[in-house]
Amino acid sequence: MSLENYKFHREHTWVKLSGKSKKVKVGITDYAQESLGDIIYIELPEIDTHVEADTEMAEIESTKTSSPVIAPVSGTIVEVNEELIDHPEIINEDPYGKGWIAVIEMDNPEELEDLMDYEDYESYLEEER
Amino acid sequence: MKVAVIGGGPAGYVAALFLRRLGAEVLLIERQELGGTCLNKGCIPTKTIIHCLSLLEKIKTQNFIKETSFQNFSLDFQELMQKKDSIVETQKKGLLILLKQAGVKIIKAEAELINPKTVFLKNTSEKIYPDKIIIATGSKPARLPMLDFDGKKILSSDDLWELKKIPQSIIIIGAGAIGCEFAWIFHLLGSKVTLIELMPRVLPMEDEDVSKEIEKLFKKRKIEFYTSVSIKNLRSFDDSVEITLSNGKTLTSEVVLVSIGRSFNTECIKTSEIKLGNKNEIIVNEKMQTNIENIFAAGDVTGNWLLAHVAYKEGEIAAKNAMGDNKKMDYSVIPLTIFTVTEVASVGLKEKEAIQKGLSIKKGVFPFRANGKAHIVGEIDGFVKIIADKDSETIIGAHIVGPTASELIHELTVAVKHRIRISDLDDLIHSHPTLSECIGEAIKDFSDEAIHKIR
Numbered sequence: 001m002s003l004e005n006y007k008f009h010r011e012h013t014w015v016k017l018s019g020k021s022k023k024v025k026v027g028i029t030d031y032a033q034e035s036l037g038d039i040i041y042i043e044l045p046e047i048d049t050h051v052e053a054d055t056e057m058a059e060i061e062s063t064k065t066s067s068p069v070i071a072p073v074s075g076t077i078v079e080v081n082e083e084l085i086d087h088p089e090i091i092n093e094d095p096y097g098k099g100w101i102a103v104i105e106m107d108n109p110e111e112l113e114d115l116m117d118y119e120d121y122e123s124y125l126e127e128e129r
Numbered sequence: 130m131k132v133a134v135i136g137g138g139p140a141g142y143v144a145a146l147f148l149r150r151l152g153a154e155v156l157l158i159e160r161q162e163l164g165g166t167c168l169n170k171g172c173i174p175t176k177t178i179i180h181c182l183s184l185l186e187k188i189k190t191q192n193f194i195k196e197t198s199f200q201n202f203s204l205d206f207q208e209l210m211q212k213k214d215s216i217v218e219t220q221k222k223g224l225l226i227l228l229k230q231a232g233v234k235i236i237k238a239e240a241e242l243i244n245p246k247t248v249f250l251k252n253t254s255e256k257i258y259p260d261k262i263i264i265a266t267g268s269k270p271a272r273l274p275m276l277d278f279d280g281k282k283i284l285s286s287d288d289l290w291e292l293k294k295i296p297q298s299i300i301i302i303g304a305g306a307i308g309c310e311f312a313w314i315f316h317l318l319g320s321k322v323t324l325i326e327l328m329p330r331v332l333p334m335e336d337e338d339v340s341k342e343i344e345k346l347f348k349k350r351k352i353e354f355y356t357s358v359s360i361k362n363l364r365s366f367d368d369s370v371e372i373t374l375s376n377g378k379t380l381t382s383e384v385v386l387v388s389i390g391r392s393f394n395t396e397c398i399k400t401s402e403i404k405l406g407n408k409n410e411i412i413v414n415e416k417m418q419t420n421i422e423n424i425f426a427a428g429d430v431t432g433n434w435l436l437a438h439v440a441y442k443e444g445e446i447a448a449k450n451a452m453g454d455n456k457k458m459d460y461s462v463i464p465l466t467i468f469t470v471t472e473v474a475s476v477g478l479k480e481k482e483a484i485q486k487g488l489s490i491k492k493g494v495f496p497f498r499a500n501g502k503a504h505i506v507g508e509i510d511g512f513v514k515i516i517a518d519k520d521s522e523t524i525i526g527a528h529i530v531g532p533t534a535s536e537l538i539h540e541l542t543v544a545v546k547h548r549i550r551i552s553d554l555d556d557l558i559h560s561h562p563t564l565s566e567c568i569g570e571a572i573k574d575f576s577d578e579a580i581h582k583i584r
Contacts, residue, residue: 037583043345059345063509064499065583 003096007112008121011054011070014096015104015115022109026072027100028060028091031125036062039088042069044080045102051077053111058101060091069101073111079103132451133158133248133259135240135397138165139437140428141265142224142233143444144451148263149231151452156257157228158250160239164221165267166429167437170287173220175310177213179468182317186470187507204318206295241399245421249399261423261451264398264411265444268391268429273302276363276387282370284386286311296320298382300372303389304331304354306467309343311386313470316352323380324354325372331356332467336479336528338514343530346471346510393430408432415457417447425451439463462546466535471510474538477526477545480516489519493551493574495567497531499581502562508532513571515541523548532564540568551575 007015012032016025033039041061051057056068057077080102084090091099106112116124130153134141137159145157162169185204188194228235238250242264248257270285272278278285284292286307295318301308304326315322324331324347330340331347331354347354355374362373363385372380393410404412404420410432417425427443429435439460446456467473483490498509511531518525525548527541544554551572559569573579 035583041349043348061498063504066496066498 003118006096006118007072007115008118008124009054009070009072009115010124011072013070013072015072015112016096016100017112022075022106023078023103024073024106025100025103026057028069028095029121030095032067033092033095033099036060036065036067038063039091042084042088042091042101044082044084045077047077047080049077051075051104053114060088071104072115073104073106074108075104075106077102078105130154130261130452131259132156132261132263132448133240133257134263134265135242135248136165136265136267136394136428136430137163137235138265138267138428138440139167140267140430140440140444140447141165141263142228143441144263144265144427144448145228145233146231147445147448148452149233151448153261153452155233156236156259157233158236158238158240158248160237162221163224163228163235164217166269167440168217168220168224170290172437173217174213174290175314176468177216178209178314179310179317179470181209181212182314183470186317190507206318239397241397242403242424244400245402245424261425263444263447263451264419264424264426264430265428265440265447266394266397266430268393268435270387271390271392273360273387273389276360278387279365282365282384284384286386286388289386292384296383299323299384299386300325300370300380300382301386301388302360303327303387304356305334305388305390306332306465308386308388309467309469311388312347312352312354316350317470321382322352323382324352325358325360325374325380326354326356327359329357332473335465335467335473335475336514336526337481338512339473339475339528339530342511343469343471343473346469391429391435393432395430406432416450416455417443417458418450434460434463436463436465462542464538464542466538468535471508471530472532472534473530474534475526475528476538476542477524478516479526479528480514483516483518483525488525490516490525491519491575492516493571493579495570495574495579495582497564497567499570499583500562500564500567502564502566503532505562506532506564513537513567515568515571515575517551517575521548522550522552524551524554531567537565537568540565 005017012029039062043059045057051071053074057071058069132148132153133156134145135158145155148155238252241249243249280288298321299315301324304324312322312324332340359375364371370385395409406412411426413426413431417427425447427447428440446458449456464476493515496512497503503509514528516526524544554572559566570579
């Protein structure tokens, strides 16, 4: 799939841009889901709560570990993916698509400039390994 | 030497047994049932119920069991209560044999202390004049100032045993140990449970990470809870109770459990000569002696820890000192256990507490989900968290949420009690596959060598 509209945070989360809208979908990367292993639970953020970029916005548990989901941008949670409550494994199956976690209405779209595009993220992963 | 022990719960009966070993003539006076709250209405019955309900849930959720044979398994509430009663009876018979074999004279009566030398037995109007007295009269559920128990809809933890059927919904006021244990029990019984707590988190007396984990488990199980809330208003209807919280939310349920703490059974003290504290507890020194030389007190009534295992120790200390010894009660290292379905256990200092004491600390943490045995038993939630003093490298606290936490804590209780160094435990080999390996891995985490931890 094309990841042209996606921007990546170094803590392995993504933002999907849609035109000029301040509302963006966020989720975890393929690398993140693979590192976690089989995901069995996600504690979703609550709607209307405010999240700060670089801080915890949700928590994911897999069969082997648990990990915070770091917000890639600051803003207000306006929607969460309720499908994940009963089927958290969707994140493993389709991390960039059906496995989205929440929609954030950004405080400041300029924050997007701090994020990486896919190519940069890939080379960042190479360095990490 | 003649000693009267008032109250036959954990503190009283243990005191009686130690007194006999030391040669005293012992009168153990109990107005209700031997074994006290612990055996009759507390530890033993609740843990029986939790064990049985967890077992049923485990069976129901095993997918290797053919559905055709287990699908229709359901709970028989009356049988469950009978099983609880029979376990309590067996324990009580055992206790009675112990006391009789030891030669303790048991008197079933309501006792009053009318002056520091005289115990008055109400039912026979008999007066006895022991040389020493140990008061171990225990505690009872505390009531909210605005809200008295009615035994029907507004219930104490004692009243719960009289329930003839499972309520459809229950609001539990107070998310301490008792509140959280009953939240799980009623959840497993199929009631809709809502917990409310004045403090900012559930289990407010535990380490913050423990509260966070238990709150997460409540969310997973859809057990509703509200923290940092008080009760604005309560209205009782024929078949329901309506509670308005300080956050504006209104809750309705069939019954309400009030579990906000305990109050102390000091109504038997009819003399003003014995010093009581502002919660009506009996004030004792570290020898468990009251302000009156020949009178000692032990267990909940002293208002200290309100735990059966502490009461045992206090009863022993009181008995030995009543017989002329000079023992002191040490409260510094006491394991605490909470029998929520995913158990909680702790000993020593909490993280915040250690920091407030000015210590610089380090932590070793390991999650159960990275342990093989946890997957085998099907309980992977929780963690082992060990706190050490950075300077001396000694272990000063441990907090466990997870399967058999109440058993696992004792290895770390030894460590905290004897101020064992991290390096001493680092060498220790834990058997495989066991849940105890998580302790070994948490120790390894201090040196970043918890190699089974996925990062």
